[in-house]
Amino acid sequence: MLVLGAVTAAAAGGSGDDLPAQDPDPEVALPSSPGSIGGQLSAEQQAAIDGFDPDRLRCQPRGCEGWHLLLEEEAGPVAVNEGWLAVLDGSTLRVRPVDNGGESDGGESGSVGGTVDHDIGWLQTRPIDGEPAGPPSRITVTGDGTALLLWPDLLVAIARDGRERLSIPSSDSRAWYLEARDDHVVVVGDLPPGAAPEGTDRLRVSGIDLATGQSRWQRDDVVPRDFIDAGLAATAAGGSVVLIDTRDGSTLWTHDTEPDGSVQVTTGPWVIDGGTERQDRAQLVDAASGQVVATRPENSLLTAVQPLGDLWVASWVDNRMPNDSSPRVTLVALDDAGQERWQVPLDSPPRGACCPAALPWHDGTVAIFDPGSSNGGWLVVDARTGAHRDLPEQDMPELPGGANTGRAYIPTGAPDRLLQTSFGRVAVLTADGAGSIVSDDSIEVVSTDPLIVQQGRHLLRVDPVPAP
Helix, strand or coil, X not given: CCCECCECECCCECCCCCCCCCCCCCCCXXXXXXXXXXXXXXXXXXXXXXXXCCCCEEEECCCCEEEEEECCCCCCCEEECCCEEEEEECCEEEEEEHHHCCCCCCCCXXXXXXXXXXXXXXXXXXXXXXXXXXXCCEEXXXXXXXXXXXXXXXXXXECCCCCEEEECCCCCCEEEEEEEECCEEEEEEECCCCCXXXXXXXXXXXXXXXXXXCEEEEEEEEEEEEEECCEEEEECHHHXXXXXXXXXXXXXXXXXXXXXXXXXXXXXXXXXXXXXXXXXXXXXXXXXXXXXXXXXXXXXXXXXXXXXXXXXXXXXXXXXXXXXCCCEEEEEEECCCCXXXXXXXXXXXXXXXXXXXXXXXXXXXXXXXXXXXXXXXXXXXXXXXXXXXXXXXXXXXXXXXXXXXXXXXXXXXXXXXXXXXXXXXXXXXXXXXXXXXXXXXCCEEEEECXXXXXXXXXXXXXXXXXXX
């Protein structure tokens, strides 16, 4: 996800609400033998496992640990997609099937389905501006397990059979972001000093062919904002929004906005023009065509867009309130044309990253995490009509391990799960089960679907399981 300036990717949900802490169950622990990096443990790894403290890192309820991978060194950049996990372990890039990242599946190195390690030491020791290059600033992995590594001056593609393909995104700029798109990759970097017009924040955007490593196109006239299914949304001169076809760099459409307007890129089918204080309206712009499909004159912000079957759920936040009042939040369901199907006014004002999290639940319902509501902060409505639904107490959603302090949100790209994060705990709740990883140290989420967390040398997959 690329997020710059006023245009943001709506990480669907995110209440930022404080939840009371509860001590985890000390008897629920990870397996005592996590998977090794190559199927066989080194003496150092065995020593670490022998001293593994289940009170320091544990998964609950029992069985929610999908796999546990112990690295030689603290994890560097990590990339995950539906099929593959790639992680930098010192000078070794390790690529694993995401379903069994903790163990070798018996396949030979370089074979389909096998685990593969690539030595990239020479890439990290080569000089950049007189200093060793060090680890890549960003990595990603494609659908066939090819790893892409980005340094400021170099893009490297490493196939599963070890073949390396080097490409120079731009000889006079510094690259810092990449996004794989089918048969090509888009690289974003800074313009050379003095190249950008005064008073602008333009960047260099390039399209690189994955098969040849050659540049397909390059643009210096936009500021990239975020990637959506239809292409790359960016702002151009005068504040207009453009959609760029990442295959050839052409402009698919242009939407004129106010120079000081607010524009939001969402995970849904729209780009949202929030207007300005003078305009006091929000427009839904079809991401495929650039046409305005709906206007909300009475509200000022649409956020937390997420799919719900054939509808889209979002939060309208009305900031036009008296000075002593908090903004009103209304959860709405929209069809692809931006037309409202139902709405549910919520009791709680937006907090933190905004806004209430809407989780697909049992029997055609959606569970809304709204701390101002009854039932422990949960409000359950019919997914088709928005009408309130009463569920038996045992069927009401409950965060695993009990509620604790943290942020609850629906992650972008994983609309079927609620994530709750805080220092020392990451929990996941779905209609099919729950799971949480608990520690006395900070835990980082490196992937939300599947849920993979990282702490130091440990990578763990957390799979929701039915409560016992």
